[in-house]
Amino acid sequence: MALVIIAVIVVGTIAFALTSVRRLKMDPHEFIVGSRSFGALLLWILLAGEIYTSFTFLGAAGWAYGKGAAAFYILAYGTVAYCIGFFLLPPIWRIGKERGLLTLPDFFIDRYGSKTLGIAVAVLQFFLVIPYVTLQLTGLQILLTIAGYGRYDATIAVSIAFILMALFVFTAGLRGTAWASVVKDTLVLGAVLFAGIAIPARFFGSPAAMVGHVLQLHPHWMTLPPPGATNAAYTVPWFVTTILLSGVGFFMGPANAPAIYSARSGETLRRNMIFMPLYQLVLLFVFFAGFTALAVVPGLKGPAADQSFMLVMQRYYSAPALGLVAGAGCLAALLPASTLLLGAASVFSKNVLGDALNVATGDRERTWATRLLVLIVAFLALVLWIFFKTSLVDLLLFYYVGITQLAPGVIFALVWPRVGPWAVGAGLLAGECVGFYSLHNTIAPGGINAGFFALVVNVAICALVTIATKKKLAVV
Amino acid sequence: MTPAARWSRIVLAAIPPVMLTLAIPFVNRDEPRLLGFPFLLAWMVLWVAVTPLFLFAADRIGRKQ
Numbered sequence: 001m002a003l004v005i006i007a008v009i010v011v012g013t014i015a016f017a018l019t020s021v022r023r024l025k026m027d028p029h030e031f032i033v034g035s036r037s038f039g040a041l042l043l044w045i046l047l048a049g050e051i052y053t054s055f056t057f058l059g060a061a062g063w064a065y066g067k068g069a070a071a072f073y074i075l076a077y078g079t080v081a082y083c084i085g086f087f088l089l090p091p092i093w094r095i096g097k098e099r100g101l102l103t104l105p106d107f108f109i110d111r112y113g114s115k116t117l118g119i120a121v122a123v124l125q126f127f128l129v130i131p132y133v134t135l136q137l138t139g140l141q142i143l144l145t146i147a148g149y150g151r152y153d154a155t156i157a158v159s160i161a162f163i164l165m166a167l168f169v170f171t172a173g174l175r176g177t178a179w180a181s182v183v184k185d186t187l188v189l190g191a192v193l194f195a196g197i198a199i200p201a202r203f204f205g206s207p208a209a210m211v212g213h214v215l216q217l218h219p220h221w222m223t224l225p226p227p228g229a230t231n232a233a234y235t236v237p238w239f240v241t242t243i244l245l246s247g248v249g250f251f252m253g254p255a256n257a258p259a260i261y262s263a264r265s266g267e268t269l270r271r272n273m274i275f276m277p278l279y280q281l282v283l284l285f286v287f288f289a290g291f292t293a294l295a296v297v298p299g300l301k302g303p304a305a306d307q308s309f310m311l312v313m314q315r316y317y318s319a320p321a322l323g324l325v326a327g328a329g330c331l332a333a334l335l336p337a338s339t340l341l342l343g344a345a346s347v348f349s350k351n352v353l354g355d356a357l358n359v360a361t362g363d364r365e366r367t368w369a370t371r372l373l374v375l376i377v378a379f380l381a382l383v384l385w386i387f388f389k390t391s392l393v394d395l396l397l398f399y400y401v402g403i404t405q406l407a408p409g410v411i412f413a414l415v416w417p418r419v420g421p422w423a424v425g426a427g428l429l430a431g432e433c434v435g436f437y438s439l440h441n442t443i444a445p446g447g448i449n450a451g452f453f454a455l456v457v458n459v460a461i462c463a464l465v466t467i468a469t470k471k472k473l474a475v476v
Numbered sequence: 477m478t479p480a481a482r483w484s485r486i487v488l489a490a491i492p493p494v495m496l497t498l499a500i501p502f503v504n505r506d507e508p509r510l511l512g513f514p515f516l517l518a519w520m521v522l523w524v525a526v527t528p529l530f531l532f533a534a535d536r537i538g539r540k541q
Contacts, residue, residue: 072520076496079524083489086531208512215506215514222514224504236504240497247493274535277492277527284521 002147005323006330013183013331014168017176036097038178038262044272045185046178046259046339048279051078052188053336054139057329058306059392060283061195064290066305066391068221070234071287073242074393079277080247086273089251090266091414096257104257104406105351111413114421115355120428121406122351125254126377128402129344132253133381134388135395136337137161138306140330141385146310147326162382164330169338169374177338184335187328189282195309195325196285200292202316207288214291221291233443241452242397248455249404255343303391345373401438401451405431408459416466423465431458481537488534492527496520 038046056074063071092107099110104125109118140161141154148157200210214221225235251260263269293300293308297315300308310329313322349369353359359369405428412419431454438450503519510518 069516072517075520075524079496079527080493083493083527083531086489086534087486206512211513222506223516224500226504236501240500243497270535274528274531277524277531280524281521284517287517 001319002149002323002326003144005320006144006147006327009187009324009327010164010330010334013180013334014171016183017180018171036261036264039264039268042178043259043263043268044275045181046262047272047276048181048185050255050259050336050339051276051279052185052192052282052332054136054329054333055392055396056283056286057188057192057332058139058142058308058310059135059396060286061290061293061308062303062306062391063393064287065294065300065308066302067234068218069224070239071290071393073239073246075280075283075287077243077246078250078280080243081250082273082276084247085251086270088411088414089260089269089273092257092410093260093263093266093269096261102258102261103347103350104252104254104410105347107257107413108409108424109351109355112409112421112424114425117409117421117425117428118351119356120425121409122347124402124406124428124432125252126344126348126352128399129254129340130377130380130384131395132399133165133337133340133344133377134384135392135399136333136340137165137378137381137385138303138392138395139333140164142307143310143326143329143333146307146314147322149314158382158385161333162378164334165337165341165378166375168334169341170371177335177342180331181335184328184331187324188332191325191328192282192285192289195289195313197288199309199312200288203292203296210288210292210295214295217295221294235447237447238443238449241448245404245449245452245455246397246400248407249400252403252406252410253340253343253399254347255339258343258346259339303389306392341374341377342370344377345370348373397449397451398439401435401449401454402432404451404455405435405458407455408462412462419462419466420469422469423462426465427458427460427462430461431455434458477538481540485534485537488530488537492523492530495523 060071060074063074095101095110096107099106101107101110103122105118105122108121109115112118137158141158144157144160145152145154197207200207204210204213211222224239250256260269263272289309289312293312297308297311300311310322310326313325349366353369354361354366359365408427408431409424412424434457435451435454438444438454441450444450444453499519500516504516506514506516508515513521
């Protein structure tokens with residue numbers, strides 16, 4: 001019953017997306033950046049659509065359940081990102097429009113005059129997106145397993161999730177995904193408000209009473225351990241540096257530059273940045289859902305915490321209610337996965353296959369190459385799911401350690417004209433090496449996020465090389 | 477845009493991120509509760525909620541110039 005409702009929601013959304021894109025001709029320009037024609041509303045829907053993902057829906061609740069106050073970082077980093085984006089995105093858009101850019105590697109090639117640097121950025125974006133897609137795949141698998149009341153095992157669920165993802169990307173382009181986001185966000189908003197208000201109200205009377213109850217069970221659950229606390233990984237220094245790392249890296253993914261370039265004007269982008277933080281407030285209710293689950297279904301360990309409030313739904317609510325909430329959750333995994341897959345495949349086919357290897361340059365070949373690459377990324381994400389079982393938030397943190405290293409190159413291109421390709425390349429290489437080395441221990445000395453430490457190394461090397469070489473970049 | 481206007485925009489837009497990061501060590505506690513919610517959570521929700529006001533003000537300064 002619950003699975004039938006999920007199927008109806010997913011198929012209905014794909015049908016809705018198809019009717020909204022049917023009349024447009026699908027060339028790469030339309031497919032990747034929506035012909036640079038998105039007004040404030042459609043752009044808001046597209047950008048906001050990236051907020052409500054499996055990560056928000058299950059991951060944030062899972063961390064509220066398993067780790068407590070550490071989860072609050074998720075509330076803050078988007079807001080930090082929008083304050084940075086307020087200044088950064090309009091010039092990135094303007095340069096993209098003037099120079100006909102489609103992707104972030106295009107931006108690097110244009111600003112630094114180095115094809116090699118652009119290809120390196122493209123390859124990094126392509127591979128770093130894999131854990132992010134694994135995150136959505138894991139989210140889908142959890143939802144399908146719970147909605148099936150345990151009748152189907154995780155392998156069957158993940159196979160169906162994989163097929164759903166591929167189906168979604170092949171039927172809708174960027175514009176289809178943006179319109180489908182309207183359906184998704186409405187449903188997810190409803191599901192999250194239900195989970196964050198109705199569920200705690202049913203068990204404890206109100207969200208505030210629920211929080212009081214959780215604090216009685218776990219006295220330090222709503223505050224962070226102080227710096228240097230023993231046996232505590234997620235201390236205040238970790239919290240602050242993780243917000244900064246994720247906030248700075250927010251717009252560096254392969255799907256972000258196309259989303260930025262799909263805007264009609266820089267003004268549209270700036271206005272979006274002003275109001276976007278309001279969308280983040282919904283996370284509060286996701287935390288409530290996670291905390292309620294901690295009191296109602298205690299004992300989930302490690303990655304299992306990601307199932308938190310969906311298990312409450314499964315045990316205490318009817319199958320149709322479970323199906324509606326899980327269906328909303330499936331859309332929250334499918335749509336972002338679709339933009340991520342599309343972004344990564346577009347970047348690779350344009351900047352690596354096209355620019356570097358000079359293959360698949362025609363529109364027809366490019367479209368087929370993009371489709372093949374979508375399947376490759378989705379498959380690699382599936383492989384990662386098999387070998388690397390971890391929580392949804394850990395998958396996203398892993399992604400940010402790598403992707404944020406691209407930020408210095410973007411920011412310096414706008415504010416420090418003297419920085420050249422060698423400086424950016426050296427910083428990037430150092431940042432990725434430190435970041436990669438830190439994977440077995442994501443917390444650096446002093447309790448800070450190891451990815452943030454890598455970012456500091458990255459910026460320092462970039463600045464040192466720039467000062468040492470004194471070579472001027474030809475400003476276009 | 478005058479340097480003064482440019483700096484006031486940057487300062488306005490920097491206030492919420494600072495309150496959500498560097499101020500955290502000073503607000504990392506449960507009391508006083510606000511509407512029954514622990515202080516740290518209430519503080520963060522509040523600053524996220526008022527960020528649009530700061531960005532809106534920064535935008536107005538940009539337009540006047």
